[in-house]
Amino acid sequence: MPGKYDDLTKSQLIELLEKRDRTKKLGLVWERDELEADAAVDENFIACEIIPELSDKPAPWKNLVIEGDNYDALRWLRMTHAGKVKCIYIDPPYNTGNKDWVYNDRYMDADNRFRQSTWLEFLFRRLALARDLLTEDGVILVSINDEQRALLELLMDEALPGMRIGTLVWRTRTGGNEGREAFLSDNHEHILAYGQRGFRFAGTEKSFSIYSNPDNDPRGDWTKGDLTVSVGFRDPRAGKGYYPLVDPETDIHYPCNPDAVWRYASRKASGADARIKTKFIEEWIELKQIVFPTEQRVAVWHTMEELLEAIEDGEVPTSGRSPTIRKDLPDLNYWIGKKVGFGTPRFKRFKDQLRNPTSPLSSWITPRSEIDTQDSSDNSIVSGTNDEGAKAIKSIFGEKSFNYAKPVSLIRELLRQSTSLDDLVLDFFAGSATTAQAVMELNAEDSGDRRFIVVSSTEKTADEPDKNLCRDVTAERIRRLNLSSDPKYAELIAGFAYLRTKDVLFEDIDYDLAPAEAWTALEALHDLALTHYNAELPYNVHEGEAVTLVLVDRFDSSLISWLKGRERHNLFIYAWAPGLIAQHLDSGAFDIRSVRETLVKGFQQ
Structure with missing residues (x-):
């Protein structure tokens, strides 16, 4: 019987062995033919032909609708758009085995002991190509259900090493009592975020209500901030951060929390020749940016016996419930005869010196229906549910012409967080073109000039040889929005070139x-x-x-x-x-x- 490797050349065998040597032993493993995968990338050349009668609005066209296998489209885009795409959003097939996806017959085999492998390989090849399209501050956002999230996250770790940002949680619907056997609701999906090093979400506007200027400081409004870092005094990272802090105006001494030392080093403790990246604590005091307590308990222990008795009775300064003066700490003699403050010095942080004008994005996406019933101040994204997506399709087409469309509000808010006014957005599982509409809505709102590229296949089968999802749904949705007389779509205009992929032998x-x-x-x-x-x-x-x-x-x-x-x-x-x-x-x-x-x-x- 011929062996599995009999047809491979010596160079192919060496290449295969070298790859296996480089393969990590810990992580996701799926059945794949690496040689076949490498060959498939350059198996043939891909061209794109403009179909004038399917394009919309006069040329020149900034937006693209591409009909074809998205693997072919991605290979063409890697040639033309490498390093140009700011945000890629995709809602790939969830590998449920249902017959709502034309590839299921090819990528979901219930009798295969590695039944997930073909689905994983299908996505891996496309994500590996998509990675090369991102700008230096670009991001890939991928929707996935609870069942496949773990596998997809491990897969993306392989395809996009070092790019993992985190996960957003989106409520797909509200209400409903279905909890399956364990009575745990699955009315949610995940959006996995993987980005280049320069990527940052826009975040949400900060509340400045905590800033004021009670002392009429000429530098403007300020608030009190923490003056410590969570490093113990024995930790090498503590450096010269463990020392008594003294208010020069009152001569009150404040012990350092041994479990969270001062954020800034002391010049006195560090030495005159020490060099640091920021200012010494003495400089901050001179700048009046250390806020010392004004109303507090102050104690003086005249002998060591008095101090030890105070420690025993818990009558010493604390941080939370932890005493900041303990018997096991060095140099207890320092505190004899000193005025010791029980309050905590704070750092004066000015509004004008904020490093970031916004707060970080929350990982929880608030359903629009619940915005008035809960505290959503930390939830930067407010979105509709799947019901909104279905209604949008029906309002545009007059019927339910596409299943499981994401709500426009979800993708629009993701793009708001991920893009600037003139960025390029790609969706290579475009389906009903929700991403294109989200770009159009966002541009209409902020006068932006974002562009989109959406890729969709025909999804024709032997039973439906004339089916063309890209032509009749993906592109048609954008055409109808361009022509719509509905007031809510009046500002949505985006001309596009309709491209069709074509195979060419090198x-x-x-x-x-x-x-x-x-x-x-x-x-x-x-x-x-x-x-x-x-x-x-x-x-x-x-x-x-x-x-x-x-x-x-x-x-x-x-x-x-x-x-x-x-x-x-x-x-x-x-x-x-x-x-x-x-x-x-x-x-x-x-x-x-x-x-x-x-x-x-x-x-x-």
Whole structure:
């Protein structure tokens, strides 16, 4: 019987062994063929063709709707949009085994002992590609149910190492008494957040009610803050933070909490030559930013016996219930004869010196129906439930044309937290285009210029060969919003190019890649809105604000005339045979590039 590895070459066997040596022994394990997975990325070249009759609004188009397998679409996007996407939101199939997803027959095999492996591999390949699309401060947000959350989180740890931020919890519905066998409600889902190092949620506006200026400080409103850090005095990290703090105006001495030393070092304790990153406590005192207690108990122990008796009786300063002067602490003699304060010095924090103008995002998303019935001050996101998503679909299409649509409010608020006014948003499980509508609503609200790319397949089957989810639901929802006379949709406008993926063998690129498809890829590569390609012209030109793009299909002397006096900075000339173009131009003065080499190199990065 032939072995599993008989058909592999020596180099493939070595590569497989090296990968196994690098594989972590602890973590999620699923059945996968690494060689096949690596080969699949570059199995063929992917082109995208603009379908004019399915696109909406006149060109140029900033937004894209892509019809095709999202694995193919992601491979094309990695070539054209690597490092450009600020936020990726996806609501992938939950691998329930139900027949509400066209891939279930391929990725969910109940008889397979590794029945989850195909689902995990399906997502792993797509997440690994999606990672390369993120900006340096980008984020991926993924919706998932309770049943699959643990597996998906481990998978994302593998696909997006070091990027885990945390989890948001969203109530999918309110009410209902179903609690299953254990009487535990599952009326919630999770949104897993994985981001690049530079990513931060916007947060929620801080309340400044705690700030005031009772002493008319010229530096403005302030509040009292903690002056300690949670480090014990024996901990090496405590440094020079364990010392008595003295109020120079009253000569009252304050013992340091041995379990939480002072935040700032003392110059006296550190030495005159010490260097620190911030100010010494003596400097803060001089700046009047240490607030000493004004009404407090003050004690003086004249002998060691008096002090030890006070410690025994619990008549010493405390932090919470813990005494700050104990028998086991060093240098008890220091406290003999001193005025000792029982209060706690605090740090004066000014409103104008706040590091962050907002508070962190809460991990709990408040249902809109409960906003008036609970304290939601910490819940930055307020969202509708699944019921809202169903109603939105019906209001746009007049019928329930898509199941399990997320509410627009949920995705809109996630995007509000995750994007700025001109960022790019991607959803490669677009379904009913809720993400696109969320971008449109947010732009209408804050006059933003966010763009979206949504990817959806046809989901046609042998039983439904004419089905086209992308055309009839994903793109159609955006078209209807663009045309809607409903007042609540009046401000929602987003033209888009409708693209369809196409397979091309690498060896046939020169023959099978149409100039229009190359033009689309090059425009996207240079961050230009997409335009129609005119095949009748010998060369096409797109002059953007920052870049000028030229695609030469066949040389024409008019190109030389057009280039005379043209600003050559950020002017890119592409040709199928760049050498022939260079013969007619000063190749040292112009950036002339090969169409084939540029696209293939970008595709196989």
